[in-house]
Amino acid sequence: MYKKLLMAFAGLLFCSLTLPAQAPTGGVKGTIVSRGDSAPIAGVALTLYQGSVEIAKTVTAEDGTFLISNLADGSYDLDVEATGYLSTKVNLVVVRGAVKNMFNLRVSRLKEEATDEMFEDFDMEDSGYSDNPTILFGQNDVFNNIAGFNFSSVRFRVRGYSSESQDVYLAGVKMNDAITGYSPYSLWSGLNEATRVKHTVNGLEISDYGLGGYNGLTNIPVNAANVRKGLRGSVMTSSALYRLRLMMTYASGPLDNGWSYAINVSTRMGGNDWIKGVFYRSFAYYGAVEKKFNDKHKLGFVFMGAPGTRGAQNASTQEVYNLMNDNMYNSNWGYQNGKVRNSRVRMTHEPITLLRYDFTPTQHFSLGATLLYRFGKNGYTSLDWYDASDPRPDYYRNLPSYFWNDNEDYNRLNKAKALWAQDAWESNISDITHINWDRMYEVNRNNKVDGSNRSKYVVEERRTDQRDLNFALNARWNATRFLTLTGGASLRVNRTEYYKILNDLLGGDYYVDVDQFAEREYASVPTMLQNDLDYFLANGEAKKLRVGDKYGYDYYAQIRKYEGWLNARLSFGNFEAKVGGRVGYDAFWREGLVRKGLFPGLNSVGGQMTYDGVNITTYDYEGQPITSYGKSKVQDFVTYAAKANLNYFVKGGHRIFANIGFFEDAPRFNQTFVSPRTRNTIVPDVSKIKTFTADVNYQYSAGNVNLRVTGFFTKIDDQSKVMSFYDDSQNTFTNFAMSGIDERHMGIELGFKVPTPVDNLSLQGVLSLGEYVYTSNPKMYQTYDNSSAIIEDTWGVTIPYWKSHPKTNGKTQKHYVAGTPQVAASLGLNWNKNYWFVDVDVDYFDKSYLDMNPLYRTDMATAGGDGIVTPAEVDYMASQEKFDPVALVNLSVGKSWFLNRKYQLGFSLNVKNLLNKRDVKTGGYEQTRLVDNTVNKDRYYRFDSKYFYMTGINYMLNVYFRF
Amino acid sequence: MKKILFSLIAVAVATLTACQEWEPVLGNQGTPSSPEPTDLVPNYTIAQLKALYKVLGEPVKIDEDIIIAGQVVSEDRSGNIYRSMFIQDESGAIELKVGKTTLYNDYHPGQWVVVKCSGLTLGNYSGMLQLGFGRNKKANGEESGVDSDGENSDAYETTYIEQQYIIDTHIFKGKKDKPVTPKVLTEADVKANLTYKVDGRTMPQQGPDFGTLVTLKALKYGNQIFCLIYPDPDKAHDGNHRDNRVFLDEKTWNVTTWSLSKQGLIRHLKAGDFDAARLADDTKSVSDPELKALMIKKANGYSVSQYFKLGGTDIQVRTSGYARFADAEIDKDVLSGAATVDVTGILTCYLSSGTYVAQFTLIDEDSVKVNK
Numbered sequence A: 001m002y003k004k005l006l007m008a009f010a011g012l013l014f015c016s017l018t019l020p021a022q023a024p025t026g027g028v029k030g031t032i033v034s035r036g037d038s039a040p041i042a043g044v045a046l047t048l049y050q051g052s053v054e055i056a057k058t059v060t061a062e063d064g065t066f067l068i069s070n071l072a073d074g075s076y077d078l079d080v081e082a083t084g085y086l087s088t089k090v091n092l093v094v095v096r097g098a099v100k101n102m103f104n105l106r107v108s109r110l111k112e113e114a115t116d117e118m119f120e121d122f123d124m125e126d127s128g129y130s131d132n133p134t135i136l137f138g139q140n141d142v143f144n145n146i147a148g149f150n151f152s153s154v155r156f157r158v159r160g161y162s163s164e165s166q167d168v169y170l171a172g173v174k175m176n177d178a179i180t181g182y183s184p185y186s187l188w189s190g191l192n193e194a195t196r197v198k199h200t201v202n203g204l205e206i207s208d209y210g211l212g213g214y215n216g217l218t219n220i221p222v223n224a225a226n227v228r229k230g231l232r233g234s235v236m237t238s239s240a241l242y243r244l245r246l247m248m249t250y251a252s253g254p255l256d257n258g259w260s261y262a263i264n265v266s267t268r269m270g271g272n273d274w275i276k277g278v279f280y281r282s283f284a285y286y287g288a289v290e291k292k293f294n295d296k297h298k299l300g301f302v303f304m305g306a307p308g309t310r311g312a313q314n315a316s317t318q319e320v321y322n323l324m325n326d327n328m329y330n331s332n333w334g335y336q337n338g339k340v341r342n343s344r345v346r347m348t349h350e351p352i353t354l355l356r357y358d359f360t361p362t363q364h365f366s367l368g369a370t371l372l373y374r375f376g377k378n379g380y381t382s383l384d385w386y387d388a389s390d391p392r393p394d395y396y397r398n399l400p401s402y403f404w405n406d407n408e409d410y411n412r413l414n415k416a417k418a419l420w421a422q423d424a425w426e427s428n429i430s431d432i433t434h435i436n437w438d439r440m441y442e443v444n445r446n447n448k449v450d451g452s453n454r455s456k457y458v459v460e461e462r463r464t465d466q467r468d469l470n471f472a473l474n475a476r477w478n479a480t481r482f483l484t485l486t487g488g489a490s491l492r493v494n495r496t497e498y499y500k501i502l503n504d505l506l507g508g509d510y511y512v513d514v515d516q517f518a519e520r521e522y523a524s525v526p527t528m529l530q531n532d533l534d535y536f537l538a539n540g541e542a543k544k545l546r547v548g549d550k551y552g553y554d555y556y557a558q559i560r561k562y563e564g565w566l567n568a569r570l571s572f573g574n575f576e577a578k579v580g581g582r583v584g585y586d587a588f589w590r591e592g593l594v595r596k597g598l599f600p601g602l603n604s605v606g607g608q609m610t611y612d613g614v615n616i617t618t619y620d621y622e623g624q625p626i627t628s629y630g631k632s633k634v635q636d637f638v639t640y641a642a643k644a645n646l647n648y649f650v651k652g653g654h655r656i657f658a659n660i661g662f663f664e665d666a667p668r669f670n671q672t673f674v675s676p677r678t679r680n681t682i683v684p685d686v687s688k689i690k691t692f693t694a695d696v697n698y699q700y701s702a703g704n705v706n707l708r709v710t711g712f713f714t715k716i717d718d719q720s721k722v723m724s725f726y727d728d729s730q731n732t733f734t735n736f737a738m739s740g741i742d743e744r745h746m747g748i749e750l751g752f753k754v755p756t757p758v759d760n761l762s763l764q765g766v767l768s769l770g771e772y773v774y775t776s777n778p779k780m781y782q783t784y785d786n787s788s789a790i791i792e793d794t795w796g797v798t799i800p801y802w803k804s805h806p807k808t809n810g811k812t813q814k815h816y817v818a819g820t821p822q823v824a825a826s827l828g829l830n831w832n833k834n835y836w837f838v839d840v841d842v843d844y845f846d847k848s849y850l851d852m853n854p855l856y857r858t859d860m861a862t863a864g865g866d867g868i869v870t871p872a873e874v875d876y877m878a879s880q881e882k883f884d885p886v887a888l889v890n891l892s893v894g895k896s897w898f899l900n901r902k903y904q905l906g907f908s909l910n911v912k913n914l915l916n917k918r919d920v921k922t923g924g925y926e927q928t929r930l931v932d933n934t935v936n937k938d939r940y941y942r943f944d945s946k947y948f949y950m951t952g953i954n955y956m957l958n959v960y961f962r963f
Numbered sequence B: 001m002k003k004i005l006f007s008l009i010a011v012a013v014a015t016l017t018a019c020q021e022w023e024p025v026l027g028n029q030g031t032p033s034s035p036e037p038t039d040l041v042p043n044y045t046i047a048q049l050k051a052l053y054k055v056l057g058e059p060v061k062i063d064e065d066i067i068i069a070g071q072v073v074s075e076d077r078s079g080n081i082y083r084s085m086f087i088q089d090e091s092g093a094i095e096l097k098v099g100k101t102t103l104y105n106d107y108h109p110g111q112w113v114v115v116k117c118s119g120l121t122l123g124n125y126s127g128m129l130q131l132g133f134g135r136n137k138k139a140n141g142e143e144s145g146v147d148s149d150g151e152n153s154d155a156y157e158t159t160y161i162e163q164q165y166i167i168d169t170h171i172f173k174g175k176k177d178k179p180v181t182p183k184v185l186t187e188a189d190v191k192a193n194l195t196y197k198v199d200g201r202t203m204p205q206q207g208p209d210f211g212t213l214v215t216l217k218a219l220k221y222g223n224q225i226f227c228l229i230y231p232d233p234d235k236a237h238d239g240n241h242r243d244n245r246v247f248l249d250e251k252t253w254n255v256t257t258w259s260l261s262k263q264g265l266i267r268h269l270k271a272g273d274f275d276a277a278r279l280a281d282d283t284k285s286v287s288d289p290e291l292k293a294l295m296i297k298k299a300n301g302y303s304v305s306q307y308f309k310l311g312g313t314d315i316q317v318r319t320s321g322y323a324r325f326a327d328a329e330i331d332k333d334v335l336s337g338a339a340t341v342d343v344t345g346i347l348t349c350y351l352s353s354g355t356y357v358a359q360f361t362l363i364d365e366d367s368v369k370v371n372k
Helices: A002-021 A115-122 A142-150 A318-324 A415-426 A437-445 A516-522 A533-539 A859-863 A871-878 B002-018 B020-026 B046-051 B164-170 B187-194 B262-271 B289-297 B332-336
Strands: A026-034 A045-050 A053-059 A065-071 A074-081 A088-094 A099-107 A167-170 A199-201 A217-220 A230-238 A244-251 A259-270 A280-292 A297-305 A308-311 A333-336 A339-342 A345-349 A352-362 A365-374 A377-385 A457-478 A483-504 A550-572 A575-592 A635-650 A654-665 A689-702 A705-727 A732-755 A761-774 A779-784 A804-806 A812-814 A823-833 A836-846 A886-899 A903-912 A921-925 A946-949 A954-962 B067-072 B085-089 B092-096 B112-116 B121-125 B128-132 B171-173 B183-185 B213-229 B246-248 B304-310 B313-319 B340-352 B355-362 B368-371
Touching: A026 A074, A026 A088, A045 A065, A053 A065, A074 A099, A088 A099, A142 A705, A142 A732, A142 A761, A142 A823, A142 A836, A259 B020, A318 A415, A318 A946, A333 A437, A339 B020, A377 A483, A415 B164, A437 A457, A516 B262, A804 A871, A859 A871, B046 B067, B046 B085, B046 B092, B067 B092, B085 B112, B112 B164, B128 B340, B164 B171, B187 B313, B187 B340, B187 B355, B213 B313, B213 B332, B262 B289, B304 B355, B313 B340
Parallel strands: A026 A099, A167 A217, B092 B128, B183 B213, B313 B355
Antiparallel strands: A026 A065, A045 A053, A045 A074, A074 A088, A199 A217, A230 A244, A230 A954, A244 A259, A259 A280, A280 A297, A280 A308, A297 A352, A308 A345, A333 A339, A345 A377, A352 A365, A365 A457, A377 A457, A457 A483, A483 A550, A550 A575, A575 A635, A635 A654, A654 A689, A689 A705, A705 A732, A732 A761, A732 A779, A761 A823, A804 A812, A823 A836, A836 A886, A886 A903, A903 A954, A921 A946, B067 B085, B067 B112, B085 B092, B112 B171, B121 B128, B213 B246, B213 B304, B213 B340, B304 B313, B340 B355, B340 B368
16 A cells, blocks of 8 residues: 555656656736736736745736746646735646636735834834844734734844844845844834835745844845835824934836836934933935846946934933833933933944845856945944033932932931932922033033133043945855755955044033043053053143044954855755755954053063053953053854754645754854953953754645744853943942853744634734743953953852842742743734725733843852842842733724825824833843942842833824825 | 825924924034022121031031021042032131032132021031031931941031032022132141130130131141051941051151052052051951951052141141042152141141041142242
């Protein structure tokens, strides 16, 4: 019996192999039309599959028609991908060598002006690279589609992965930040139309643009021909971020002469209803041309950028929010001359220009090459002050809790002062509850030194200016029907300059380039205070700074990254396997551009630096000179990664698939240098990050039913982190490095969309149940920032309560990876008819945790002043805060009209957080500070944590028109 | 449709011009003008205010509508005066315990300051009257001898005002004026202040020159210092913890600077200058390697009193270890006795073993003039 089956199978196999030898006569044809008005759609990309094997590719003509011929009899799947429309997969059967006529194939418009547009606008935070969608959309995955739109407000991250793990490519070039790894969406925010087309794979899937990691890969082609033809404009107003957005786009589409061009401009302006001081004054531009010389050669050029200024929000403690009776309180702004001014403003303009060449010599082979350059400036302002009081209104010494605490051990015993402070905050005395700009001007104007005013308060601008040159090559070869190879190579040369410039003297005449923290300790040694020792040695005094001058610190992060990768797709009937691997070489170093007085290093001929005949070169614990100026040792790493995807397609729309991957990643620059602002010192045991991950999935997609269930397991090992903070136990500023951080992420995902018995109404939902925990106790390395000396008992010591801590009842409490709810669910109804759509969703989130600082998990902090660790101290100090669970309701409505069959006008309205919940924490951090001046000095207390909250009810209304 | 579009644009333009949220967008805040000096008029002289303090050990909480005015005579720029300032009028001077650092940024020498005293407390510290805030109290009403910095404040009858809203509602900036000219005091003047009597009782607290800006001329070096060091400042170090105190007194201990900064202390410890000093409980010498290592590791800046003689009267020039000139060397000729100094600063009083002595606070390094 089995033998017969086997024989039959083998026979079938043989037939299927030999059949193509005879010229088949079958085919498929039809017209792609829009579901609403039956208008034909040109330029729709069609891909025909048999099982998982790609058989043919074509695009529809001007009148929406298409024809694919030379098809053998059999069952096929036709993938229909039209920009602005929902992707569709149609099953068809070719019989008896006939050309199957599909007539009008209807595709539905994407939920208006695409959900990603609405989404992007809602998801921004104060991280610099903040307008990152945490999940990408439009990728035809039911889970990500729903989760991406609904979960953004609580910063949900798929499987608990960091945003750095999400690979984002532009025209084939990986754009994740060379230093931090952050995904780079802010570089083109406001260019929604130009970047609308995205090719995305999820999770561990292998992409055509690279091996990818474990959290998806998105390539945005940004070429002119991909921007939807025609003139379009939109006006958007929202209450959560900025008041107004205006956008215009024009694209020629492919012209007869082979040229295409496109432009996209926009502006985002104004404040919002919830967070005072947060504002946008942002613009964006995009211009692209592309020339298709013939079927083989295509060349495209793009220039784009998003110059912008925007005010940032700050986190505060719950005490402050309660005093202000407002969880949206923002301590960054204050009144200047009666008008609102924000002290923390991002000012960025980082244009990207790229040249893309596509070469398609045969139907089976294609090759693309991109040369991309990113440059410009990235600034972030902040207040800086010299020998003057801390101007931040919510500084802990300004709060009632500093004067009174019921626990007498704190020594905070002046209730009367606490009541005065409370009264000032509750009455919102603006000189106290906000930054007092007028006072800073007054202080500066009165600090006469030798006839001119030396500013005590200034606005500094911290710059991170990148010069990022990339070259990427990718090729695709359909070797046989069963084997497709994709491969490529990339090269990145990045030089990022970190420095400060003086942005505003606030009424004074000059500021002085000295390190006041060093001055506090080494006031009598003039060289040690110098931020720029060479200037001091040449001029006999520190530099007097004017607006625009560089000061403080100045260094290059130099990054070189080379990578090669190869993927193979093997398909056989209903099986498909993809395997891939990459090898990478990373090298990076620091290059100091100024000589800091604390760490002069050696002079130009390798000798000790001297001043007044005294040696001023300092040495580290290994006896090496501590160097601020010049090149550091080069750190380099060779990394490998491999992954495999296995797919099994079952007739009727079922797919079972599993993925496995192992990755090595080089540590990043910002995880490697102990204090890159001041010196070349490297964290002692940086190593490659190793990630192992696997998942199993079941997917069902037929008619209007979509479903996916996934189980996943990921282990991320040997991560490191570097931070600097004021250590109260040492009464000084310190550098803190930790290495060997291991995480484990596991859980299940479910997404579904099913029709209901009511016409045009469907039910949709997602569920993400995860457990993202730390599985190691990392090692710490702490040094004094002023001297680079090791702090006793902190060098290479394990942080004992990082992954968990014992509770007083003896049980062990795990510690969780923060930054995302580990339980997230959404259930919603979606109604679609006659260009109307209505969406209502209820979301539920739980198991969100506050980001931990390592200091509170050390022996030092748990032991307190007496050096004795007690269970109560451990449980108090090492505990991790879990946020309350929350349920939210969101509503979206949209409609569009056709006017004279030529123009289209439409709107979409999103209302988020309909229940107006204002007590939903979305993130925050623990302060790395200790209350150590307690009465008996035998224990320490934590400082209050700081939080960010979700805004209350907010809307976004977008009105658009197209010609 | 056009109407909808136009009305939307109209709404947008309206919000653009109307709301505060557009102020940072437009960024045209402009330069703030200087605030007007207060028009509050004093109704008490400083001496009248000080006279309200009558009984030692009984701080006076002021409930009446008392307003004083004085010119700023101290400056904390050098760090020698800390969290406090002295104001003086024609009747005398008082220390105002504002409780903020870098007060010189807001209050300039010579500037008039008007104080609404109601709600503040007048108290004694070691012979000096200070205007500050009421003492700390525990929940049970018991007064606390420890303040929020962890320092023992039993000797203080007031606390720092420190809370900005109290400062803003009690201490007002008046008009700017020329810095006060220091009064030159003789030895007799100093003595008269130290022995100042009220109703037959010695009350240097009311001494009219204490807290004022004065010049003392031709001081001779006294070859003696006083300094109290806490080997482990993170542990309790009040008078009950004699195992955590080291006194440097009766000689110079080779300290030739005005004070001991953290680095200065480390230098002296390493040089062995303090080896002969002993813990106050007399159990160990500083030469003990363990003790010395601890003192080096936990070094801080410490105030030093350098003894001088004005005629036959001791003047302790007390300088903070956090003063910028802490490590500045005293002129060699002064140390050797070959030269004298004129000093300008704040004359204060200090109760030492039951006797009031004169203490002197330099404003900065320029307050010292060497007479060669």
